[in-house]
Amino acid sequence: MNLEVLSISDNKKTQNVVIEKIRELINYKNLEPNDKLPSERMLSEKFGVSRGIVRTAIQKLEFYGLLKSIPQSGTFVADVGCIAMNGIIDDILDLETPDFKALVETRILLELKTVKLASLRRTETDLNRMKSALNAYTKKVLNNENAVQEDLLFHLAIAKASKNSTMNTFMLSITPEIITNFAKYHVCDDDLAMSGIDEHTAIYEAIKDQNPALAREKMKIHFKTLYQYCYNKQ
Amino acid sequence: MNLEVLSISDNKKTQNVVIEKIRELINYKNLEPNDKLPSERMLSEKFGVSRGIVRTAIQKLEFYGLLKSIPQSGTFVADVGCIAMNGIIDDILDLETPDFKALVETRILLELKTVKLASLRRTETDLNRMKSALNAYTKKVLNNENAVQEDLLFHLAIAKASKNSTMNTFMLSITPEIITNFAKYHVCDDDLAMSGIDEHTAIYEAIKDQNPALAREKMKIHFKTLYQYCYNKQ
DNA sequence: GGCAAAAGCGTGGTTAACCAATTTTAATGA
DNA sequence: TCATTAAAATTGGTTAACCACGCTTTTGCC
Numbered sequence: 001m002n003l004e005v006l007s008i009s010d011n012k013k014t015q016n017v018v019i020e021k022i023r024e025l026i027n028y029k030n031l032e033p034n035d036k037l038p039s040e041r042m043l044s045e046k047f048g049v050s051r052g053i054v055r056t057a058i059q060k061l062e063f064y065g066l067l068k069s070i071p072q073s074g075t076f077v078a079d080v081g082c083i084a085m086n087g088i089i090d091d092i093l094d095l096e097t098p099d100f101k102a103l104v105e106t107r108i109l110l111e112l113k114t115v116k117l118a119s120l121r122r123t124e125t126d127l128n129r130m131k132s133a134l135n136a137y138t139k140k141v142l143n144n145e146n147a148v149q150e151d152l153l154f155h156l157a158i159a160k161a162s163k164n165s166t167m168n169t170f171m172l173s174i175t176p177e178i179i180t181n182f183a184k185y186h187v188c189d190d191d192l193a194m195s196g197i198d199e200h201t202a203i204y205e206a207i208k209d210q211n212p213a214l215a216r217e218k219m220k221i222h223f224k225t226l227y228q229y230c231y232n233k234q
Numbered sequence: 235m236n237l238e239v240l241s242i243s244d245n246k247k248t249q250n251v252v253i254e255k256i257r258e259l260i261n262y263k264n265l266e267p268n269d270k271l272p273s274e275r276m277l278s279e280k281f282g283v284s285r286g287i288v289r290t291a292i293q294k295l296e297f298y299g300l301l302k303s304i305p306q307s308g309t310f311v312a313d314v315g316c317i318a319m320n321g322i323i324d325d326i327l328d329l330e331t332p333d334f335k336a337l338v339e340t341r342i343l344l345e346l347k348t349v350k351l352a353s354l355r356r357t358e359t360d361l362n363r364m365k366s367a368l369n370a371y372t373k374k375v376l377n378n379e380n381a382v383q384e385d386l387l388f389h390l391a392i393a394k395a396s397k398n399s400t401m402n403t404f405m406l407s408i409t410p411e412i413i414t415n416f417a418k419y420h421v422c423d424d425d426l427a428m429s430g431i432d433e434h435t436a437i438y439e440a441i442k443d444q445n446p447a448l449a450r451e452k453m454k455i456h457f458k459t460l461y462q463y464c465y466n467k468q
Numbered sequence: 469g470g471c472a473a474a475a476g477c478g479t480g481g482t483t484a485a486c487c488a489a490t491t492t493t494a495a496t497g498a
Numbered sequence: 499t500c501a502t503t504a505a506a507a508t509t510g511g512t513t514a515a516c517c518a519c520g521c522t523t524t525t526g527c528c
Contacts, residue, residue: 041508055510073509305480
């Protein structure tokens with residue numbers, strides 16, 4: 001029996017119970033968009049938990065855009081109606097932790113888009129950033145060193161050049177997990193990394209030439225190798 | 235001069251300063267993956283800020299998968315090397331708040347994929363969930379009521395059926411913001427909602443028939459109307 | 469000498485007291 | 499009666515004290 005997991009699941013459970021209670025309160029009181037929630041102190045008393053717990057629950061709901069806290073004023077229901085609120089909270093409560101396959105699937109989807117957007121929107125600054133990331137990658141690979149980090153930083157530079165901050169944020173949030181798994185499964189070493197230089201360079205050139213179709217095609221080639229490698233390994 | 239914005243920016247700044255200092259510490263001490271950071275108390279003392287501030291900074295870095303806190307043990311550097319750590323923190327520090335256009339762009343990208351995955355992976359439970367969401371939407375529209383929420387809940391049901399928890403999470407995190415903006419700009423009313431019934435139904439049927447290509451095509455049609463509407467409105 | 473048990477210390481997590489700012493209310497004076 | 503002002507209460511944010519658990523060290527027994 002793993003105590004640590006138990007305690008974590010306990011924490012999560014407490015947290016979710018409070019979120020559940022906040023949801024019930026909103027329903028019971030028929031709170032509508034921009035209505036004010038009771039103060040954190042009243043909620044903590046009502047729910048029989050400490051104020052800190054209530055705060056973290058509110059922060060989580062705030063992260064998903066369902067509530068909005070304003071200092072010295074109160075916590076308010078966002079411009080999201082009861083029906084959506086209930087549905088979304090339901091989904092939040094049974095969110096699973098993503099598996100590696102889901103991460104890779106999502107990454108490929110995101111990057112086939114960011115590379116096109118980057119081709120259309122990249123500035124000179126973006127090009128410089130990508131170029132130096134590419135150089136760092138090439139240097140490491142030619143030295144026979146592991147270059148997973150430099151690899152991913154090049155891809156992040158593309159995401160940044162896409163000028164879509166949502167996709168950029170999403171890329172940022174999945175990249176560390178991907179690096180971890182790559183390191184664990186020893187994806188991306190030796191000959192694969194070597195061919196990566198050409199592939200990266202091709203992508204860079206296509207973006208530089210502002211050719212979105214070509215850039216996407218080159219990215220697809222890059223991922224084909226990677227994709228097979230990942231799924232064979234697993 | 236907006237004082238509220240000033241104070242928020244101040245908070246963010248303090249937060250980012252601490253993140254910056256943690257990064258410098260990791261670099262200075264040459265901390266490698268799985269190395270342990272100094273305790274939160276020591277960090278708060280070293281940085282001259284309260285422990286709570288340090289905690290929130292650590293939690294943010296933990297959210298992005300760069301650190302890992304273990305109760306009664308310590309905070310550890312994730313399996314992400316120094317180079318990636320530095321690059322990602324740089325990006326995190328100047329993340330912009332997403333604009334509506336970026337949200338819609340990302341939503342369309344995600345949904346054209348989730349609808350395909352849902353066609354392949356949906357279970358009977360998923361179908362039931364989508365069906366009842368569709369019914370709720372239809373009912374509201376036929377009553378001439380605003381059905382933005384029901385609309386989005388149908389799309390979330392698809393995301394859930396895609397069995398990709400990463401994409402599901404991403405959809406969840408952008409949906410409230412999208413609903414807010416739809417309500418603000420009065421997207422999705424009247425005749426658009428009416429035609430939405432047929433479009434939604436077509437998508438549902440394609441998923442039911444496990445026809446990913448058709449499902450994607452129907453989703454594309456659905457978005458075409460929406461896309462034009464959004465961009466004309468703005 | 470070796471091993472086990474217990475005690476002490478260090479950890480992240482939790483709680484409660486405190487703060488600054490804002491809003492509301494009440495009192496006072498015109 | 500109304501306006502104005504000041505004080506008190508209410509808010510989310512911050513800080514510091516507290517807790518339960520785990521690890522290490524020390525001590526005592528075999």
